[in-house]
Amino acid sequence: MELELRELQLSRAFEQRDVKLFEETLRLHGNPNKPDGNGITIYEKVLATADCGKFIQLCIRYGCKSNYINENGKAAINFASDSRDSENIRILLEHQGVQVDNKYNDLTPLNSLAKGLNIQNVDQVKECIKLLLLYGASPNILDDVEMSPLQYVLYNKNLENNKKQEIISLLLQHHDIYIDDDLRYELLEWNPSLVLKPNTHPNPSIEVNRVLTLEECITSGDHVNFDQLLNDQFDVNGKPQGFDKTYVEIAIAYGNWYALEKLLQHKDLKMPNNLELLHQLTGRLDERPQKTFSDYNKCFEVLLASGLVDVNERDKSDRTPLYYAISYNKEFGVRELLKHDAYLGMKSYFNELAIDDIDPVLLEEHFDDCITSEGSSRADKNFKIILNYKTLKLPSNINSSEMEPICTMAKSKALRHLLKHPLITTLITLKWQSISLLFYLYTVISALFTIFLMLHIISMYSHDWMFKFALILKLISWLSVGYIAMVDVLIKSCLTRFTKSSIFGLIINILIIALSIFNNIMNNPEQYRSRIIAAFTILLIAVKLTRHIGSLPVYSLSMYVLMLREVSFTFLRSCIPYSILVISFGLSFYVLNFHNLSEKSISDAIMRAISMSTGEFNENEIGFKELFFDRLIFVIFVIYISIVLMNLLSALAFSDTQAIQASAEVNSLTHIVNLLSCYEVLFTKSWGRIESIRKLINHFANIKVANLPESVYTFPNKKHIDTTVTNSCEMMPLTNKNTRTRQDNQNNINMHEDHFIMKFSNTTIKRFLQVIDQKAKIERQRQLNSTIAKKLENIENMLSIR
The missing domain is CATH 1.10.287 (Helix Hairpins)
Incomplete structure (x- = not known):
């Protein structure tokens, strides 16, 4: 009922053109994508209404898609063209992934504008057409009656000649306009003074002095002349006349991967940092190209392979290409971005993570690909397992938690099982070994203080030997109360992400503190009410101790508490x-x-x-x-x-x-992931509240959460390496360039400073080998299929010759 009221309020705010009320309702989770009784959404109404640019911007800011397409195939750009408002269209086209030539009822936005042209809207339609052409709309697409936008304008008898002349000239100036012989004749008959360009160049040699020429080669796929222009020291950093896009952006817009590759390889190319090229391409992946030389997937590969773009580049909302690839369900894009080490934990302005909605099967396949091996045989003494953590390692220019993607996996029911993947298990263990000592120290101290608190309560109602130590136990109980208040309430409330379990633990600690203070100050053993409070205090302490056991990273113990x-x-x-x-x-x-x-x-x-x-x-x-x-x-x-x-x-x-x-x-x-997240906040965040705590801990023990290396490797067959057992995974300390590790008492290895030598338990090694065997099986099957396909092709060729 509350959601229906919000949608009603959202509709009323739009009808009254109240921008503030509209934004406030969106902030309260009003849904502009919910259809009304007629099947029309508020977002569609906003797009199709003139002078609603601010409303469109708010809808997109709060989750609406610029490339939205409804179940009838009508896209956001089609609705915007219905408004005849160039500002509505401009706001959409500024976002990536908008298919500017999307057809609805066999009409592209350009066709629809030209078909609906009349004397009242001619000026508005002209601006809309100009904007669409600027963003790559094709003037050559025909509708269901084989009419192009130019023909609709030419045959319109209601327009004044001067207005018609303006729009026709606008269309004729387009570099890619195609005019057949019949239309050419009709245009010249209407205005003999028109100068019409030929459809193809009569001379394959193109003048280098024409700035538009390079752009023509890109849009027409004329790669021979394109190569000639590049060899003649053409300015590849300029922009064609009348365009606000660079040549690289034009090559991407037309899917011309050959031209894009040549431009990216040009020695004089200067790539600006704010082009967001990957964002532009992500929405067009798997799109069927309009021209034979176009291939957006290939453009994506070329762009990533060039090394000139940041795979983690962020747009205005801090969303990365990986986020959009997952949102648009572009599996090819997701695989390519992960292959080029796109970070899985990048957080957007709206606290969205790319890993939130990723396909679990695809993510597991990526983790499998991060595990490789070196060595001719698994029995070889030098057989090596290599783990690649680049997609999970926090980029140097990002201020966030390195455990962010792992925490997201732990919270997600769909992804939680991947914590058992050997790549993630070793990552967790690598970080856990650096803070495990501090955790166990905290566990022991907390347990001792809690037990002394219980002993003090018992001593107040006991007449045996414990009564003799009542004063000492009372003093320790006050220390226990202070410890619980400082550590378990104040510090943990600053560090812990609040969940149902953490809130329950916080309530337990507060109750223990309150009841313990009552027992120490106002307790009277002669009153039965005091005994009841003491009994409840003991039970709460028992619950706290049980939770301590349940938080231990030993699942043979924590399982029973769970x-x-x-x-x-x-x-x-x-x-x-x-x-x-x-x-x-x-x-x-x-x-x-x-x-x-x-x-x-x-x-x-x-x-x-x-x-x-x-x-x-x-x-x-x-x-x-x-x-x-x-x-x-x-x-x-x-x-x-x-x-x-x-x-x-x-x-x-x-x-x-x-x-x-x-x-x-x-x-x-x-459990370990939640603990690591808590400790990582303690040792990495620059908060004034915990700075003194961090200094105090470092004063007594130099403990830091280990930074994740880019890669880790191990030699599973070299049993003699000295190791320390830690949670079923054994590791040696960080080794730098000058450290030598004994192997076979003969061979020495110089290790890079961001590598670890690791030795795993039999269970972990078994999982590694299962992944490697599965990958080898898939590769053998692929090679077999390729061989069979070649043999069938040879047989077909032989039969055709006969």
């Missing part, structure tokens, strides 16, 4: 509907005076029903009054509550534990 948590949540969720039945039976027992409950309170009756639901019937003490009806109620209780309900809860618990056991390793890795 089971307890999930089964508890399942039981609490089921209590809402099931408790109605239990309470109803308790009230029935109260009315029937089972166990003399009528002499007690209603709460006692309900507690008795809960106890009986576990099987504690004490049937001899019930005291049935009637022969049939009260026994019938008791039998119904036994069947539905004690048997059906209890077995149902057991089945739910069994289902939960089975699922947790199946994903135990993933859950453990998720």
Whole structure:
């Protein structure tokens, strides 16, 4: 209901042309893409209405696509052309990926404007046509009745000759205009003074002095003359007359990969940093080209291979080409960008990550490609496994968390299983080894302070040997309260990303602090209320200790804590509907005076029903009054509550534990990822609140979160390398150029400073080898298919000769 009100408010704001209200509604998640009763969206209305440029900009800023196409095939540019407003069209064309010649009802935007031309809108249509031509619209596309835009203008009898002359001249000035003999005759008949260009160059030799010539070669695919112009020291950094695009951008717009490759190889080319060429190409990947020499996919490959563009370049909204490739479902673009080390964790202005919506299968294939091997045989002593982390390594010019993409994977149900991928497992372990000591130190200290807090409470109600140490335990309890307040509440609230689990832990710590202060100051053992508060404090401390065990990165321990948590949540969720039945039976027992409950309170009756639901019937003490009806109620209780309900809860618990056991390793890795994210904030963020904490930690222990290297490799067959076991993965310290590592007591290796020598457990090596074997199997199958295809082709050639 609330969403419907927002859409209604959005529509009202647009009708009243209230820009502020429109923006405020969009900020509150109003959806301009939701169709109304007539199947028309607010975004479509905005596009098709003149003088609505600000509304279009707001819609695009809050998630609408400039290359939007509805289910009927009508694109945003088609709606904008209906408005006859050049500003609406300009705002769309400033964004990448807009198909300027998209057809709707067999009319491109240019065709539609020319067909709807009349004396009232001639000036507006002229500006729209001029803008479309500037952004690459083709004047040669025919509609369903074989009419071009030029023909529509020429045959329009309602226009004044001077207005018609202006638009015809505009179309004739286009470099790629095609005029057949019939149309040429009609144009000259209408105005004999027209100077019409030939459709093809009569002389293949083109004058170098004409600035437009190079651009003509690009748009027409005349590669012979194009090569000649480049060899004659043509200015490749200029712009054609009447265009605001460079030659490189024109080659991309027409998909001329040959011209693009030659331009990028030119020694005098100066590539500006703000062209966003990859963004321009991403939206056109897999697009069917208008000309035979066009290939946008090839242009994309050429541009990436040139090394002249930043694969992580960002537009005004901080979105990268990888983000758009994933959003537009351009699988080719995603693969190519990842192949050229596009960073997976780049965050946009709206906190969107490219990895959020990526296809899990495609991402897993990419991770497989990041694992390679060197060596003729796996049995070879020098067999080497190489891991490439470039798409996960934070670029030097980006201020963010290196764990960002891994945290996103841990939160996503679709991607979480990839934490078990050997590439990600080793990445997590590489970072974990640098802060594991600090974590275990924190765990031990927290556990000790918490246990002393519990011992102090017990000592207040005990008369044995603990009573003698009550004063010392009270002093330690105050230290424990201070420690929990400082570390578990203040510091962790600054560092932790707030989730349901972290909020629950924060509440537990605050309650422990409050109840412990009460026990230390206002506790009176003679009052039973004080004993109740002390008992609840002990239970909360036990919950805290259990959570500590559950946070340990050892899934053989944390698995059972996770089971307890999930089964508890399942039981609490089921209590809402099931408790109605239990309470109803308790009230029935109260009315029937089972166990003399009528002499007690209603709460006692309900507690008795809960106890009986576990099987504690004490049937001899019930005291049935009637022969049939009260026994019938008791039998119904036994069947539905004690048997059906209890077995149902057991089945739910069994289902939960089975699922947790199946994903135990993933859950453990998720714990580590969350811990690493927290510690990375502590050691990398420049926040005044934690600067003193960081200095204090570094004063006692020089601990830093390890930066991810670009690549890591290991020799799995060299068993003798000295290592330190860390979470099923064993690593040696960082080795620089001058460090020599003993191998076979004979060979020495000089290592680059951003490489590690790693040795893995048998489980990890098995996973590596599975990936390598699978890749080898796919490659063998590909080669086999290629061989079969060649043989079939040879057979066909032989048959055709015969």
